[in-house]
Amino acid sequence: MKKFFLCFILAGIFVQVSSAQTATLHINIANTTSTDCYLWIPYYSFSRDFLQKGEITLALDKQKTGSYTISLTQPVFINLYCDADSTRTKSLNYHFFLSPGDDVFFKADFNQKDNGIVVTGKGSNNNQPLAGNLIDIDLNKFNKDTLPNQVVAVINKQYNLNKKAFDTYSMKYKPSAAFIKSWQYNLQYYAPDVYYGFKEQAKYYVDKDAYHRNVASWNRATDSLFSAIKLSNDDALIADQYLGLLRNFLLREKERLWSASNETPDDFYKQWYNTNVEEGKKLFSDDMTNLLQEKIIHKYFTGKAAEYEYGVLFDGSLEERNPVNLVQIFERFKKQYPGSKYVEWFGPSIDSIAKRQQQTLSNEMVFVTDNGTKLNSFEDVLAITKGKTVLLDMWGTWCGPCRSEIEKNSHAIKAYFKGKDLDYLYIANYDSTNEKKWKELIAYFDLKGTHILSNEKLSTDIMGKVKGRGYPTYVILKKDGTYEQSKAGYPMKRDVLIKQLEEALAMK
Numbered sequence: 001m002k003k004f005f006l007c008f009i010l011a012g013i014f015v016q017v018s019s020a021q022t023a024t025l026h027i028n029i030a031n032t033t034s035t036d037c038y039l040w041i042p043y044y045s046f047s048r049d050f051l052q053k054g055e056i057t058l059a060l061d062k063q064k065t066g067s068y069t070i071s072l073t074q075p076v077f078i079n080l081y082c083d084a085d086s087t088r089t090k091s092l093n094y095h096f097f098l099s100p101g102d103d104v105f106f107k108a109d110f111n112q113k114d115n116g117i118v119v120t121g122k123g124s125n126n127n128q129p130l131a132g133n134l135i136d137i138d139l140n141k142f143n144k145d146t147l148p149n150q151v152v153a154v155i156n157k158q159y160n161l162n163k164k165a166f167d168t169y170s171m172k173y174k175p176s177a178a179f180i181k182s183w184q185y186n187l188q189y190y191a192p193d194v195y196y197g198f199k200e201q202a203k204y205y206v207d208k209d210a211y212h213r214n215v216a217s218w219n220r221a222t223d224s225l226f227s228a229i230k231l232s233n234d235d236a237l238i239a240d241q242y243l244g245l246l247r248n249f250l251l252r253e254k255e256r257l258w259s260a261s262n263e264t265p266d267d268f269y270k271q272w273y274n275t276n277v278e279e280g281k282k283l284f285s286d287d288m289t290n291l292l293q294e295k296i297i298h299k300y301f302t303g304k305a306a307e308y309e310y311g312v313l314f315d316g317s318l319e320e321r322n323p324v325n326l327v328q329i330f331e332r333f334k335k336q337y338p339g340s341k342y343v344e345w346f347g348p349s350i351d352s353i354a355k356r357q358q359q360t361l362s363n364e365m366v367f368v369t370d371n372g373t374k375l376n377s378f379e380d381v382l383a384i385t386k387g388k389t390v391l392l393d394m395w396g397t398w399c400g401p402c403r404s405e406i407e408k409n410s411h412a413i414k415a416y417f418k419g420k421d422l423d424y425l426y427i428a429n430y431d432s433t434n435e436k437k438w439k440e441l442i443a444y445f446d447l448k449g450t451h452i453l454s455n456e457k458l459s460t461d462i463m464g465k466v467k468g469r470g471y472p473t474y475v476i477l478k479k480d481g482t483y484e485q486s487k488a489g490y491p492m493k494r495d496v497l498i499k500q501l502e503e504a505l506a507m508k
Helices: 149-173 177-205 208-213 215-226 240-263 265-273 277-286 290-300 303-319 326-336 341-356 378-384 400-416 435-444 456-466 494-505
Strands: 021-030 036-040 055-059 065-072 076-083 091-098 103-109 118-122 365-367 389-395 422-428 449-453 473-477 483-485
Touching (some): 021 076, 021 091, 055 065, 065 076, 149 177, 177 208, 177 215, 177 240, 208 215, 240 290, 240 303, 265 277, 277 290, 290 303, 303 326, 326 341, 378 456, 389 400, 389 494, 400 494, 435 449, 456 473, 473 494
Parallel strands (some): 021 103, 365 449, 389 422, 422 449
Antiparallel strands (some): 021 065, 036 055, 036 076, 103 118, 389 473, 473 483
């Protein structure tokens, strides 16, 4: 999937028409050696674009031209990306606003100043260069700020510049009413989206003590910005600034509630699970992500906005290979939104999850005595694997990257080394209260090998000795009792790990 760095993107409002029409975008890119450009439709696309509706590879002919026609019942925003050459040192990002009936001609030249962009044709009044280059704000230099004052001032200043630029554009090009309305939504949600995104990242960059000392100031700014907007707003769904806020909110509110479960457990479990701490912990520990996000959607969103947030939930859970309660949530979603496009988009993948959840533990999934909970040191583990070549996977049921790497690489590695005397050891970390889920996921992912449910002492000892920095961590255990951490990195470069394993297997 082609990834883009997105600045502020133009968007449109829902403009219903009696029947679908087409809009065509004609591209002519001079002085490029690329044979393809890429189009991305943010409103249609999530990170997992199941039906390939949101991401399009646009082939360029020998004259470096190409065209794309889309059937529309409402305006959409489309992003164009093209490289000058294979080095990707120079690239073109352009944002279009297409309405039913548009026939837009776009020309660019990498050898010209500002890429020599010229836009003509029907709809060109909504797609001139000024519109695509208004907002590009870099807040990285404020990452260490312990108070929000500076970043708030910069965002407000940029908002005023954007508003002025929009007024200038409107006077010069006379854009359509739909274009104007879309800008109003994007301007309305600009400051809340940008500040909220920055603030939620800042807590990871700023000194923790300093951030917590001043958290009330950071939160006051959020509350002030959010008080001026409607968080659940069906009319604003076509505005990318609003969509970005929705995607971020579901993630960050979940993280906030994780903290609240520790900091104010009585209030947290009463408000979100309608029970006491003891009973609430059981429900919460069973699923800290999917069910919690569904609760967030029910609390804050209705209508089409809630439908979109469900799409974000399904997309994120499938991306992180988190099947817990997803089938049940999807069934509830289908009853509430039977005509939703997400039923078609996500249905096949969730049907596949339902089938895999019928898998059970096999005799090829071996559990150490007492699930390994009484092992306290890495030496205890090495004693079990003595004389064998073993791939150790330090993972956790709660760990999205761990589940993703298992899904992407586990079966492929086992297929490659089939019959080559390589053993597999899976140690689940910080899962001592999740035995049921642990075994369900072992069956779900078909993790044939030896399994340990680690206590905290064992996890700390192993990670310290192998110099593991996070999860997943892969370690090659050798026949002579030595070991080395995988050099494959994250995401895993599978060929690098395979080479290490082959070298270990070749040892006498």
